[in-house]
Amino acid sequence: MGLRKVYRVKRREVLALDGVDLHVRQGEIFGVVGQSGAGKSTLLRCVNLLERPTAGSVAVDGEELTALGGARLRAARRGIGMVHQHFALLSSRTVAANVAFPLEIAGIARAERRRRVGELLDLVGLADKAGAYPAQLSGGQKQRVGIARALASRPKVLLSDEATSALDPATTASILELLRDLNRELGLTILLITHEMDVIKRICDSAAIMESGAFTESGRVLDLLATPGSLLARSLFPLPGTGLPDDTVALTYTRAYDEPLMSELTRRFDVDVNVLGGAVEEVSGVSVGRLNVQISGANRDAALDYLSGKGLLVEVAGR
Known part of the structure; x- marks a missing residue:
């Protein structure tokens, strides 16, 4: 020590x-x-x-x-x-x-x-x-x-x-x-x-x-x-780079979800969701997913808060 x-x-x-x-x-x-x-x-x-x-x-x-x-x-x-x-x-x-x-x-x-x-x-x-x-x-x-x-x-x-x-x-x-x-x-x-x-x-x-x-x-x-701003997280799963829309959101999750979250976003918050790409990798023996999505609409912030409340790490490109 x-x-x-x-x-x-x-x-x-x-x-x-x-x-x-x-x-x-x-x-x-x-x-x-x-x-x-x-x-x-x-x-x-x-x-x-x-x-x-x-x-x-x-x-x-x-x-x-x-x-x-x-x-x-x-x-x-x-x-x-x-x-x-x-x-x-x-x-x-x-x-x-x-x-x-x-x-x-x-x-x-x-x-x-x-x-x-x-x-x-x-x-x-x-x-x-x-x-x-x-x-x-x-x-x-x-x-x-x-x-x-x-x-x-x-x-x-x-x-x-x-x-x-x-x-x-x-x-x-x-x-x-x-x-x-x-x-x-x-x-x-x-x-x-x-x-x-x-x-x-x-x-x-x-x-x-x-x-x-x-x-x-x-x-x-x-x-x-699952920690916002973690250097290790960004090194293992880099945030979206140049060439992606400014409103791209990176979603990281460390467990499986039974519910269709993207569909739920469109129904509950009336936002448009466009999945740009993603991957699932084995980290410390656990499947960890990273999904890059484009979310737009008047209730975008509320939709992001909803995803955070579900345990996903939500990171907005450029922030």
């Missing part, structure tokens, strides 16, 4: 984190999205104390890491797994040996290491690659090895540092599906950083937008989608 991180670079101070408050609920996937230089990686490294914050505190699973040091901190870190952008595999070790590496460091007996490695490779779908070397694997397979290794010590929290940014779209989708499956099957809490809004849309329960070392907004993704 209140994380602040200042670096000294050539006799000047660079503020990387500026009072960041982050709360990730147990068992959820929380995404932090932002451009390069926003402070995302610094935040992640402060969470597992690879970087010590200049000010503020870090608590994971009820234990304040910033109050620990030495052996106690190393023990606490074993409850936090880390997945890297560029895999960070040891090229001279086989897949099985890479996954076993943290278990060796922890002093786990060989028989138990072998059993655990087999379990993990089966979990990530690489049981047949145990004897292969990293150079023989595709990018997606390398990342699966990295995920298996991160889970070796049975962490309760998994940190993902741009885990899909080096992958093609199809492989990205498979890795995100794996992370969601692990979250559900193991009750794993996942904190991921990304610069891709599609990652937030596909698997995150909650999210934050980060700029210049601070959160500009954060919350549950579905709540943000």
Whole structure:
């Protein structure tokens, strides 16, 4: 909470984190999205104390890491797994040996290491690659090895540092599906950083937008989608652009409606409704719809109020 991180670079101070408050609920996937230089990686490294914050505190699973040091901190870190952008595999070790590496460091007996490695490779779908070397694997397979290794010590929290940014779209989708499956099957809490809004849309329960070392907004993704003026909502579902009529209205809804709302508008308020386009997408496991409509007539404002009262997010282009 209140994380602040200042670096000294050539006799000047660079503020990387500026009072960041982050709360990730147990068992959820929380995404932090932002451009390069926003402070995302610094935040992640402060969470597992690879970087010590200049000010503020870090608590994971009820234990304040910033109050620990030495052996106690190393023990606490074993409850936090880390997945890297560029895999960070040891090229001279086989897949099985890479996954076993943290278990060796922890002093786990060989028989138990072998059993655990087999379990993990089966979990990530690489049981047949145990004897292969990293150079023989595709990018997606390398990342699966990295995920298996991160889970070796049975962490309760998994940190993902741009885990899909080096992958093609199809492989990205498979890795995100794996992370969601692990979250559900193991009750794993996942904190991921990304610069891709599609990652937030596909698997995150909650999210934050980060700029210049601070959160500009954060919350549950579905709540943000229903919040007027939300930057996240506008990034996931951009408002109508140029070329559309000035009276275009964007309607966002996060649940199905049994009643024919557009027909009801024309009957109740004597307005003309012209549907210009729309789409339904899966966001955080829920179908979210965006409809662009043109509504005209003397009772237009009353019609918009009616839609808002039905739980739709109503945004008028140009406002």
